[in-house]
Amino acid sequence: MGQEKTAETVWVPGHAGWQGQKGSTTGLVVLGVVLTAAVVFYAVTLLADPAPAMKLLGSGVVLAVGVAAWLLTAHLRIERVRVVRVAVDGSTVVFGGAAEVVWPLRAFVAAGALLLTGWAWSIFTVPSERMTILTLLGVPVIGLILLTVGVRSWFRPLDGHRLTLRRDGVELRIPRNRVNAAWDEISAASLEGDRVVVRTTTTRPSSWATRDLASDPVILAELVSFYGKRPEARAEIGAGTLARLRSGDF
Secondary structure (H helix, E strand, O other): OOOOOOOEEEEOOOOOOOOOOOOOOHHHHHHHHHHHHHHHHHHHHHHHOOOHHHHHHHHHHHHHHHHHHHHHHHHHOOOOOOEEEEEEEOOEEEEEEOHHHHHHHHHHHHHHHHHHHHHHHHHHHOOHHHOOHHHHHHHHHHHHHHHHHHHHHHHOOOOOOEEEEEOOEEEEEEOOEEEEEEHHHEEEEEEEOOEEEEEEOOOOOEEEEOOOEOOOHHHHHHHHHHHHHOHHHHHHOOHHHHHHHHHOOO
16 A cells, blocks of 8 residues: 555654664764775776776766765755654554655666766777776676666655554565564564564564654654554554654653
């Protein structure tokens, strides 16, 4: 079932919510800066090469870096702390993914295709002594990965990431992590590291990453646990859930 209603943004009071990435991120930032600098330097050397094929390859590297920066920026601009984005359709409540990241993911098609085109052209026109191991072996692998990610994003439905609450149960639809269980089967939902884990009594645990959905992951885990532990409250799922989120009473 798709998401029929437009999602509404709700700020949830009375809950601490998600505290973001735990632990120091200094190492990751430094690593990211170093890798970005190395890739930019590689792109500059390609663009400076007199061969048109190498210039095209360098343009592909620049495009890939730009799309990656676009994707990262799109994720960072989505406010999630104590915020949920919810669509209510009768007795169904849907928390969807971040629509803002769809187009950056799809743009990887162009980046991957440009890398592969430049690589194939350079193989036939550039002397082998001017081709580095990175260009010969690394570029086609990266190009194929980007092209695959982009193509899959074009064919994946916009509501491919979602958490659905119904009066009879809960459904999690995340690629490779799915669950469709009755409320009585839900044993726990909690944030563990960088993922929210939903445990049931009948199947293996399923989970989603903190940035898979466009809502506070801790709030969603607390809401699932609330309905899982209180059968008497499940009849309200729908407009009642929206009111409960606005009050923070769960």
